[in-house]
Amino acid sequence: MLSPVKIWRNQKKVRALLGIEGKVISFTKIHVPPAGFIDQAPYVVALVKLKNGKGVVAQLVDYEDKHLNIGQKVKTVLRRTRDAGEEGVIPYGIKFKPVS
Amino acid sequence: MKVFILGGATTKFGELWNLSPRDLVKEAVSEALSDAGLTVKDIGAIFVGNMLSSSLGGQDHLGAFFAEELGTNAAAVKIEGACASGGLAVHHGILAVLSGIYENVLVVGVEKMTDHKPEEVAKMLMGAGSDPERESGATFPGLYALIARAHMKRYGTTEEQMAYVAVKNHFHASLNSHAQFVSPINLEKVMKSPVVATPLKLLDCSPITDGAAALIISNKRPKSGKKGKKHTQVSIVASAVATDTLGLAERSDLTTLSSAVAAAKKAYDMAKVKPSDIDVAEVHDCFTIAEIIAMEDLGFFPRGSAAKAIWEGKTRFGSGRPVVNTSGGLKASGHPVGATGVKQVVEIYQQLKGVAGKKQVAGAKIGLTHNIGGSGATAVIHILKSFK
Amino acid sequence: MQNVNILGYGVYVPRNRIAVSEIAKTWGKNPLDVEKSLGITEKSVASFDEDAVTLSYEAASFALKRANLEASEIEVCLVGSESHPYAVNPTSTIVSEFLGVGRKYLAADLEFACKAATAGIIAIAGLLLSGKISYGLVIGSDTAQSKPHDVLEYTAASASAAFILGKQEDGVAEILDFASYSSDTPDFWRRDGVRFPSHGGRFTGEPAYFTHVEGAAKLLLRKIKMKPQDFDYCVFHMPNGKFPKIVAKRLGFSAQQLAPSLIIESIGNPYSASSLSGLAAVLDIAKPNQSIFMVSYGSGAGSDAFFIKTGKTIGKKRALAPLFSEIIAEKHYLSYVEYLKQGKKI
Numbered sequence: 130m131l132s133p134v135k136i137w138r139n140q141k142k143v144r145a146l147l148g149i150e151g152k153v154i155s156f157t158k159i160h161v162p163p164a165g166f167i168d169q170a171p172y173v174v175a176l177v178k179l180k181n182g183k184g185v186v187a188q189l190v191d192y193e194d195k196h197l198n199i200g201q202k203v204k205t206v207l208r209r210t211r212d213a214g215e216e217g218v219i220p221y222g223i224k225f226k227p228v229s
Numbered sequence: 230m231k232v233f234i235l236g237g238a239t240t241k242f243g244e245l246w247n248l249s250p251r252d253l254v255k256e257a258v259s260e261a262l263s264d265a266g267l268t269v270k271d272i273g274a275i276f277v278g279n280m281l282s283s284s285l286g287g288q289d290h291l292g293a294f295f296a297e298e299l300g301t302n303a304a305a306v307k308i309e310g311a312c313a314s315g316g317l318a319v320h321h322g323i324l325a326v327l328s329g330i331y332e333n334v335l336v337v338g339v340e341k342m343t344d345h346k347p348e349e350v351a352k353m354l355m356g357a358g359s360d361p362e363r364e365s366g367a368t369f370p371g372l373y374a375l376i377a378r379a380h381m382k383r384y385g386t387t388e389e390q391m392a393y394v395a396v397k398n399h400f401h402a403s404l405n406s407h408a409q410f411v412s413p414i415n416l417e418k419v420m421k422s423p424v425v426a427t428p429l430k431l432l433d434c435s436p437i438t439d440g441a442a443a444l445i446i447s448n449k450r451p452k453s454g455k456k457g458k459k460h461t462q463v464s465i466v467a468s469a470v471a472t473d474t475l476g477l478a479e480r481s482d483l484t485t486l487s488s489a490v491a492a493a494k495k496a497y498d499m500a501k502v503k504p505s506d507i508d509v510a511e512v513h514d515c516f517t518i519a520e521i522i523a524m525e526d527l528g529f530f531p532r533g534s535a536a537k538a539i540w541e542g543k544t545r546f547g548s549g550r551p552v553v554n555t556s557g558g559l560k561a562s563g564h565p566v567g568a569t570g571v572k573q574v575v576e577i578y579q580q581l582k583g584v585a586g587k588k589q590v591a592g593a594k595i596g597l598t599h600n601i602g603g604s605g606a607t608a609v610i611h612i613l614k615s616f617k
Numbered sequence: 618m619q620n621v622n623i624l625g626y627g628v629y630v631p632r633n634r635i636a637v638s639e640i641a642k643t644w645g646k647n648p649l650d651v652e653k654s655l656g657i658t659e660k661s662v663a664s665f666d667e668d669a670v671t672l673s674y675e676a677a678s679f680a681l682k683r684a685n686l687e688a689s690e691i692e693v694c695l696v697g698s699e700s701h702p703y704a705v706n707p708t709s710t711i712v713s714e715f716l717g718v719g720r721k722y723l724a725a726d727l728e729f730a731c732k733a734a735t736a737g738i739i740a741i742a743g744l745l746l747s748g749k750i751s752y753g754l755v756i757g758s759d760t761a762q763s764k765p766h767d768v769l770e771y772t773a774a775s776a777s778a779a780f781i782l783g784k785q786e787d788g789v790a791e792i793l794d795f796a797s798y799s800s801d802t803p804d805f806w807r808r809d810g811v812r813f814p815s816h817g818g819r820f821t822g823e824p825a826y827f828t829h830v831e832g833a834a835k836l837l838l839r840k841i842k843m844k845p846q847d848f849d850y851c852v853f854h855m856p857n858g859k860f861p862k863i864v865a866k867r868l869g870f871s872a873q874q875l876a877p878s879l880i881i882e883s884i885g886n887p888y889s890a891s892s893l894s895g896l897a898a899v900l901d902i903a904k905p906n907q908s909i910f911m912v913s914y915g916s917g918a919g920s921d922a923f924f925i926k927t928g929k930t931i932g933k934k935r936a937l938a939p940l941f942s943e944i945i946a947e948k949h950y951l952s953y954v955e956y957l958k959q960g961k962k963i
Contacts, residue, residue: 144715148678155382155483157374158427159366163352166366168961169665174367174426176375176477184478186375187365190664191632191949199382207674207715208666210364219702221670221715222364 130217139220146205146223151179153201153225156189165212177203177225188224196227204228230499232323232465234613235333235445236265237575242440242563243409250282250341251298253441258299258337261443265451272445273331275305278318278338279567282307284353285345295337304331311357312515314338315570316470316600316609319444323468326448333449338571339441350437354566357603359476370434370516372477372604374426377518379483381428384533386521388428392419393540394517395432395560401546402557404588409438409563433517438563442572460617463581465574466502467612469495475606486605489526493599496610497528500595504528507551507612508593509580511573513601514558523599524553527610546588551597555580555588570600574611581615621742622788623925624752625686625781625934627679628897628941629672630884631760633662634948635956637771643953644766655771656858660885662951663760663775665959669698672777673712673758676890679938680779681716683789686752688717691781693741693753694724697733697889700760701726704809712756730805731854731888732915733757734778739795739921741782752783757889762960764813772857774885778893789900789934790909794841794924798832805916821916826856830864830912833920837910841924845869849907852895854914855881870910877902883945894941896925901940903927 154176162170173189189196190208203225210222238260240253248256262268277295282288292305308318315338322336342350355363358372380386396416402408414432422431451462471491474480480487497503504527512527514520524535524544529551538544544553556562556576559569577596579585593615600609636659638648652658663672673696681688696709709724727733734757741753758777763769782792804825807814817825830853838844845851851870853861858881865875878895887894892913899909909925928934951959 140714144717147674147715155375155379157371157378157429158424159368159371159374160423160427161351161368161370161425162348162366163355163368164346164348165352167348168958169366172366174365174371174375176483184480186359186362186367186476186478188666190666191947193949199378207671208664209668209671210666218706219668219670220364221711222361224666 130214131211131220133218136218136220143222146185147207148205149179149181150202150204150228151177153199153203154178155199156197173197175225185223190224191226202228230327230466232326233447233449233451234463234465234578235267235447235451236261237444237578238264239407239442239572239575240440241407242438242565244343245439246343248439250339253341253439254295254298254337254339257441257443258335261445265445267333267445269299269301271333272301272303272335273333274303274325275335275337276318276322277305277307278315278336278571279307279340280309280311280314281340281342281353281566284356285350286341310607311602312566313570313600313602313607313609314567315442315572316598316611317570317607319571319574319611320468320470320609322446323465326446329448333445333447335443335445336571337441337443338568340565340567341439342437342565343439347437361478362476368426370429371426373516373518374429375477376483376604377428380518380522383484386536389416389420390536390540391433391517391521392416394514394520395419397539397545398514398554398558398561401555401588402561405557405562408557408561409436410557410561429516435515435559435564438565440563440565440568442568442575444571444574461582461615462617463578463613463615465611466614467496467499467610469499469610471495471608473605475603477604484522486522486526486601486608488605488608489523489599489601492608492610493527496612500612502595502612506595507597508595509555509577509590510551510553510597510599511556511576512553512558512599514554514560515564517560519601520553520558527597527599546590552590555585555590570609573598573600577613581613620784621745621792622783622785623780623790623792624783624785624788625680625682625684626789626897626900627676627683627779627938628776628894628944629675629679630661630776630944631663631667631672632947632949633664633951633959634659635662635951635953639953640770651771657772657881657885660772660774661776661887662956662959665961668702668760669700669758670702670708670711672760672775673708673756673779674715676758676777676779677712677716677754677756680754680781682938683934684781686781689719690752691718691754692722692750693744694718694722695727695737695740696756696758697727697729697737698758699728699730699888700762729919730915730917731891732913732919732921733889734893735913735921738780738782738792739797742792742795745782745784752781755780755782757893759888759890761886761888762813769814769816772886774887776884776887776890776894778890778897780893787930788928789931790925790927792923792925794837795921796833796837796840797919797921798829798836799919800829802918804918825916825918826860826914827864829918829920830854830914831868833922834868834912837922837924847908848874848910850877850899850903850909851875852878852892852899852909852911854892854912855879855895856886858882880941898941900927900931901935901942903931905929905931
């Protein structure tokens, strides 16, 4: 089970990254996932440079194949991230969504 | 700086179901001690390089664990720096002998990875990265895939060029009786292997491996050989470490590992050698792209040109110089994470001593090892020289 | 009644859709028969990483933009859902934390099948009218689940709708009056710990939906002494494409009054967000000073009826965030297998 305290301490970091636009610096589609992400595969992980200058690694969601390009514009959205299991506190975090 | 290598050995690398971490270390250490003509009583301190004993095996306190296994009460400690644990253990062994407090030091790198399912191992290996990277579901192939794509975009590096690194290293491994993979492979096999994280395929990635490597170093010049003859000795003339950001998000350039560039510069300065002086090198090819970038970070080839140089055989046994990864590298010899950094030094030691067997690079006098932790957060560079 | 104004509203619909025909094919049913009997062609499907919290966050963000308010000014947050991520641990505080509401607020989660959020509107109206607060946020949000092969599989959908209510008079619209009609009618229910809801089949019709919607509607019309013809628009809870049309006709509303609210036809039934999304769709196109009659329905059962009048600045305000029609324009169709994959929450 994920630590509820760590999830709680992380909320501020997540809030500070919500609703910001950025550009894809690199991306990969992961076909062989680690434990905890097995039933999500395949999924895209992207490194994005946000407008505020910060670099962030997170999943890219709600994409079409045409969005898988270096330079694609994205914005950060709130989504469930790690597997909380049956009983654990649910972690929410940042993912990217393409914007036209 | 001059630290003498008295002996070195590795176990076979591979899926060693019957061998426990104790078995692996006992085997490597007894062979290294034999190579050095010493017993464990001669060892003043033990540095153990290992990453996953705690997260996979529930075992901390590895220094005392292996000291007991080896039958000694000497000083002992675990050194951890993800996949650079082995190189860091060598570095700390060197600091120990240079301090003068210990005369002979044993460095042993060990990793046992096949006791757990690959997806569990993949998850624990991500302990080498940042928390946001873990939260995104990234794996190490995924992180190096991000790096590969950036390198491909910037320099036009191709998937075929990356695949050729695997072909070369499997060829080298076919000459290495201790390598995990014994058969050469061709380009088509690599290109057709299953996709792991685009653009990296299965055969672009180093495997999951068990193994151990041991090195005995000293601040005292080794005795002459039997019959008083002087034979080739090997010393470590540079040991440098640098760090960079834990995660890729905080890097300014994905196409280079600046920790490797920084550590290499320190090492070249320490050893007073240039990249062109290096005859043979063991570099950290956790993924094929990593070797290409290593060639550029170490100054062997200009930025953006290493992929082509490797393709043309410029680092291949028999035709190239420096000859890179005669052991087969991480890709083909296997990557028992904590052992790799030590094994690299053992390989170069054996090359410079002239005992590298079928993969012996003729006339090798100066060698280099390049050991990376995570996606470049730690880099450890050693330079070795032979002398008589 | 004065000073219960809708200062901002927002709606969010997940990008995924599954066609009714795709579900029907899987179960060997004639797609045209199903589409005809339910009056629906496709429904929205939440991604595996979306839930009532993430959908609420999106809708509320849009509502804040339209209201031109900082989240820290919100003093009450009520979230109504049938798919709260936790049985114990409020959605409303999680959403408020990410919005940046701060600490000085009241939060509570509501449940009343598909009408939990409209109960929230009435509760916040009470706090505004008593002068206890200046700004309140109410959200209806659901990622509705349904048993495979059950008839609900065709309609149970995902969306969220958020409304910010306050005392200011230059809002998007004003809530002028309301009336509620409730009873203990077990037409549709879900026991604690059970994943999918159950229902009483045709029992969900006359004794449930129609009795309560008509009951609340007549109560309100009598209270405000108005007739259906006096309104420009009407909105009714949409469990399928047929019921709202039938109840509108019975009460004396025209098809034209009803048409702009029929979000069921594009996204299906997002439970607690159903009537509120219908209201949002109407606010997207209404002119200033127009009147809206809205009746929600929640199984179990009850209805809340509202008399709403649009404000002078509605045109300017609605342009500050995406319209319902703009949000649903981005869509991606799933196969039945992909639909099952997305439905398994991480």
